[in-house]
Amino acid sequence: METETSAGVESRTARNDVRSEKTAGSSYTVYRVHCPDCGHSKECNNRADAATRQRKTPCPNCNRMMGVTELRRPGDSAEFRLASQAVAAAVDAQRSVSGDDVPSVNAILEAMGRSPDGYPSDGGPTDLTANQAARALVEDGAL
Structure with a gap:
């Protein structure tokens, strides 16, 4: 999938590559939306995405509201x-x-x-x- 920016067309994978280069040497945060009952979970890259997913999408397995957990992941320095x-x-x-x-x-x-x-x-x-x-x-x- 491609998106158009002021500098031209940029592929979505190119943006992911830049993020992985940026976080290669330092720690980073991942947000996990999870169901407290059945254990279903989904990882998100930022807090806003996780909060939006939590508000709009109930658990697909048991239809409960899901919680958000912040996970710190150490970099590979x-x-x-x-x-x-x-x-x-x-x-x-x-x-x-x-x-x-x-x-x-x-x-x-x-x-x-x-x-x-x-x-x-x-x-x-x-x-x-x-x-x-x-x-x-x-x-x-x-x-």
Whole structure:
């Protein structure tokens, strides 16, 4: 399907490609219209579309009014991947430590120079891996 703009004719897929390029490195919001009874749902790109669909269209399965939920989706940035890998490594390191004095995941991340969500802290990340940080915390007894 094509639409005419002041710059000429633009295809609908071209507009979707621009949106996907824009959201490739950052988080974005998706709105989901859903039925609380039967679980039927439909995703919308913006709040206005979701609100319009909610008002005008009842659930096709059970004819109830549908609700709107806002979903934040993280982007696929390198920083996000590194943060999630750091948290996963800290969880694995915590599981690998045996004994009574097991350091918390937050303590392991702090020893690695990262915040509790895995992103580098103000001092910057240290050269310690998650396993090294966990062992150092157990040996030093600084939990």
